Amino acid sequence: MSPLPAASHRVAVDVVVIALDDAGSATRGGGTAGSPGETTRATDTPVALAVRRPRPPFAGDWALPGTLVRDGEHLEAAALRVLAERAGLGPPRHLEQLATFGAPARDPRGRVVSVSYLALSPRPCGVAQRARWWPVAACPHLAFDHAEILTSAVERLRGKLSYSNVAYGLLPDTFTLSELQAVYEAVLDRSVDKRNFRKKVLSLGMLAEAPGQRRGPHRPAQLYRFTDTELVVIDDAITA
Amino acid sequence: MSPLPAASHRVAVDVVVIALDDAGSATRGGGTAGSPGETTRATDTPVALAVRRPRPPFAGDWALPGTLVRDGEHLEAAALRVLAERAGLGPPRHLEQLATFGAPARDPRGRVVSVSYLALSPRPCGVAQRARWWPVAACPHLAFDHAEILTSAVERLRGKLSYSNVAYGLLPDTFTLSELQAVYEAVLDRSVDKRNFRKKVLSLGMLAEAPGQRRGPHRPAQLYRFTDTELVVIDDAITA
DNA sequence: TCAAAAGTGTTACAGCTACACCCATGG
DNA sequence: CCATGGGTGTAGCTGTAACACTTTTGA
Numbered sequence: 001m002s003p004l005p006a007a008s009h010r011v012a013v014d015v016v017v018i019a020l021d022d023a024g025s026a027t028r029g030g031g032t033a034g035s036p037g038e039t040t041r042a043t044d045t046p047v048a049l050a051v052r053r054p055r056p057p058f059a060g061d062w063a064l065p066g067t068l069v070r071d072g073e074h075l076e077a078a079a080l081r082v083l084a085e086r087a088g089l090g091p092p093r094h095l096e097q098l099a100t101f102g103a104p105a106r107d108p109r110g111r112v113v114s115v116s117y118l119a120l121s122p123r124p125c126g127v128a129q130r131a132r133w134w135p136v137a138a139c140p141h142l143a144f145d146h147a148e149i150l151t152s153a154v155e156r157l158r159g160k161l162s163y164s165n166v167a168y169g170l171l172p173d174t175f176t177l178s179e180l181q182a183v184y185e186a187v188l189d190r191s192v193d194k195r196n197f198r199k200k201v202l203s204l205g206m207l208a209e210a211p212g213q214r215r216g217p218h219r220p221a222q223l224y225r226f227t228d229t230e231l232v233v234i235d236d237a238i239t240a
Numbered sequence: 241m242s243p244l245p246a247a248s249h250r251v252a253v254d255v256v257v258i259a260l261d262d263a264g265s266a267t268r269g270g271g272t273a274g275s276p277g278e279t280t281r282a283t284d285t286p287v288a289l290a291v292r293r294p295r296p297p298f299a300g301d302w303a304l305p306g307t308l309v310r311d312g313e314h315l316e317a318a319a320l321r322v323l324a325e326r327a328g329l330g331p332p333r334h335l336e337q338l339a340t341f342g343a344p345a346r347d348p349r350g351r352v353v354s355v356s357y358l359a360l361s362p363r364p365c366g367v368a369q370r371a372r373w374w375p376v377a378a379c380p381h382l383a384f385d386h387a388e389i390l391t392s393a394v395e396r397l398r399g400k401l402s403y404s405n406v407a408y409g410l411l412p413d414t415f416t417l418s419e420l421q422a423v424y425e426a427v428l429d430r431s432v433d434k435r436n437f438r439k440k441v442l443s444l445g446m447l448a449e450a451p452g453q454r455r456g457p458h459r460p461a462q463l464y465r466f467t468d469t470e471l472v473v474i475d476d477a478i479t480a
Numbered sequence: 481t482c483a484a485a486a487g488t489g490t491t492a493c494a495g496c497t498a499c500a501c502c503c504a505t506g507g
Numbered sequence: 508c509c510a511t512g513g514g515t516g517t518a519g520c521t522g523t524a525a526c527a528c529t530t531t532t533g534a
Contacts, residue, residue, distance in 0.1 A: 007308050008248045011342070011353050068247050071351065075342040100340045100355045102251070102315040111311065113251050113353070115340045178485075195488070196524065218485035219531035236522095418512075435515070436497070458512040459504035476495095487530075496521075503514075 012114045013078045014066035014146065016098070016153035017049040017087065019121040020170055020186050021133065044186035047124050047133040048150060050142065051086055054130065057108045058143035064150065065131070066114065079117040088128040092119040094169030094231065098153055106145050116149045118156055120169025161187055164233045165206045168226045174210040176221035177201070184238070204234055252354045253318045254306035254386065256393035257289040257332065259361040260410055260426050261373065284426035287364050287373040288390060290382065291326055294370065297348045298383035304390065305371070306354065319357040328368040332359040334409030334471065338392055346385050356389045358396055360409025401427055404473045405446045408466045414450040416461035417441070424478070444474055 022044050050062040065086040069078045076095065083089040095117055102113040124133040134140065136154055141147065160166040167183045181197050201207060208227050213220035262284050290302040305326040309318045316335065323329040338356040346352065364373040374380065376394055381387065400406040407423045421437050441447060448467050453460035 007250065007310055009251045009309065009311075010247065011249045011251065069249065069342070069353075070247055071249075072344045074344060075340065075353070097339055099337055100315065102309070102355065104312045104314060113309075113315070113355070115342065115353070176486085193524075193526085194486090195526085198487085200523090215532075216485075217483075217533040219487075221486055416513085433498075434513090435499085438514085440496090455505075456512075457506040457510070459514075461513055481534105483534085484532090485530100486532095488528090490526090492523100492525085494521100494523080497519085499517090501515090503512105505511090505513100507508105507510090 010110070010112045011069045011075075012066050012112050013069060013075055013082060013117060014064045014114050014149055015049075015079050015082050015117045015119050016064060016150055017083065017089070017092065017119045017121055018136070018153065018157060018170075019047055019049075019124040019133065020044040020183060021047045021124050021135070044182050046136045046154070046186055048136050048139060048153075049087055049124075049127065049131060050134050050139065051131045053143055061143040062132075062134070062140050063143040064116075064146045068112075069115075075115050076117070079119070083119060086128065087131050089119075089121065089125070092121050092169065093229075094118075094120040094166060096156075096231070098149065098156060101145055101149065103145065114144075114149075116153070118153045120157075120166070122170055122172050158187055160231075162238050163235070164231055165226055165228060166231060168229060168231075171226075174212070174223040174225050176214045176223060178221060179214075180207075180224070200238055204236060204238070206232065206234065250350070250352045251309045251315075252306050252352050253309060253315055253322060253357060254304045254354050254389055255289075255319050255322050255357045255359055256304055256338070256390055257323065257327065257329070257359045257361055258376070258393065258397060258410075259287055259289075259364040259373065260284040260423060261287045261364050261375070284422050286376045286394070286426055288376050288379060288393075289327055289364075289367065289371060290374050290379065291371045293383055301383040302372075302374070302380050303383040304356075304386045308352075309355075315355050316357070319359070323359060326368065327371050329359075329361065329365070332361050332409065333469075334358075334360040334406060336396075336471070338389065338396060341385055341389065343385065354384075354389075356393070358393045360397075360406070362410055362412050398427055400471075402477045403475070404471055405466055405468060406471060408469060408471075411466075414452070414463040414465050416454050416463060418461060419454075420447075420464070440478055444476065444478070446472065446474065 049065060051065050053059050053061050053063050065082045067078060067082045069075060079095060080091055083092060098116040098118050100113060100115045104111055106112065136150065139150065142150060157166065161184060167180060170183050171179065177198055180201065181192055181194065185192050206227055207224045210223040210225040212223050214223060289305060291305050293299050293301050293303050305322045307318060307322045309315060319335060320331055323332060336358050338358050340353060340355045342353040344351055376390070379390065382390060397406065401424060407420060410423050411419065417438050420441065421432055421434065424437070425432050446467055447464045450463040450465040452463050454463060
């Protein structure tokens with residue numbers, strides 16, 4: 001079995017980790033208000049994880065967490081390793097490949113082909129040194145072509161929300177319908193009609209009632225869970 | 241600017257070229273007949289380009305056309321080069337990245353990370369030596385993980401047909417509505433209602449009348465063309 | 481008793497599906 | 508004149524979008 005000819009490249013993975021922050025501190029576009037009580041706009045903000053580069057090139061700039069793929073290492077394993085090493089995160093609830101960026105000059109040090117991944121996490125949990133969650137809409141300039149990667153991640157997430165149960169990645173095991181709705185509103189950046197949303201999402205059969213209620217200074221809310229923990233594509237779009 | 245550490249890999253592109261063959265020679269599943277005259281089932285067959293491997297590993301087996309990416313070469317440029325060198329094809333009407341396959345053992349010679357592409361061509365035009373168009377449904381075993389790549393290509397195409405003008409890649413510059421419908425029927429592998437299809441596709445505004453008609457032993461058919469030659473995603477799905 | 485969020489139905493409209501016949505041409 | 512595909516309209520139905528008030532709790 002003859003060895004392959006010489007041409008070889010460095011291969012990296014870069015991971016876009018997206019979570020929802022309920023602080024509501026970020027720049028929100030002034031969405032249309034809607035009639036009172038009809039469409040309560042969520043305060044959740046999509047945030048993405050970035051790390052500050054300790055070395056040139058782009059030293060001091062923010063970048064997506066990434067790493068070179070090791071010999072014999074699966075691409076997905078490298079993505080998981082990045083999350084653990086660079087951000088102190090365990091395996092995310094959802095991880096999928098996005099696209100591969102391979103422009104010859106994307107890294108000034110030489111050719112690096114980067115396979116990008118999208119990871120979802122329910123909350124921006126505490127992360128390692130040098131790492132930070134940035135609101136996607138107010139993210140500083142990112143090194144390399146990472147701004148482009150982040151954009152494609154958000155577009156992918158937005159698209160998949162409409163025809164899959166990918167919201168699973170952004171929620172805890174059990175959640176209320178209002179919390180689910182808040183995920184949709186935050187990611188789609190628009191308000192959603194409560195009654196239509198509930199009708200639609202319950203009719204799809206991807207949710208089941210979970211025992212218990214969420215209590216607070218208001219009427220208790222029924223908890224739900226996703227029936228599938230893996231990504232399931234539905235043919236009937238969610239457009240409430 | 242410090243050079244990167246040593247870990248490096250071979251990077252390849254593998255291209256799934258899909259075209260429609262009007263021979264109708266292939267294995268077609270017996271689709272539902274439908275009422276007479278309502279749903280004339282197309283005889284077009286999706287075919288994919290494969291090349292016979294001249295050398296180990298998998299010598300003599302069929303495989304997708306592919307090549308190692310050269311130093312300084314864009315990934316897409318490598319895909320175009322494959323089409324030209326291995327199949328004698330010019331730039332296709334549509335080319336998009338599919339996914340990247342990087343399992344450590346996918347190539348027995350050693351680590352090769354493969355970026356796969358989907359290319360579309362109107363017809364299975366004559367190709368170089370060692371290359372052949374195979375009906376997708378009756379394709380022989382493919383080397384490496386190329387069967388998996390082919391499957392994901394067909395799924396991608398099927399999905400995109402419903403919400404984009406990607407059919408552009410499978411048609412000549414001008415075409416009749418029946419020819420367009422035949423593309424949908426061949427790729428989706430089901431029959432489509434003629435009247436509903438025309439209503440829908442014309443209402444989307446992605447087609448314009450072209451001068452001239454297609455003549456034959458029947459009433460002449462109006463020619464159309466796509467208004468955009470680049471991929472345009474529509475929000476309103478085609479489900480006639 | 482007040483504030484806050486949970487929960488719930490109906491109506492109008494748009495778009496989808498199903499369905500059959502006449503037309504224009506070439507042979 | 509016949510075979511072949513081109514071209515057209517309607518009616519029922521289904522799903523969507525718009526819309527406001529009552530309920531239950533904690534403070």
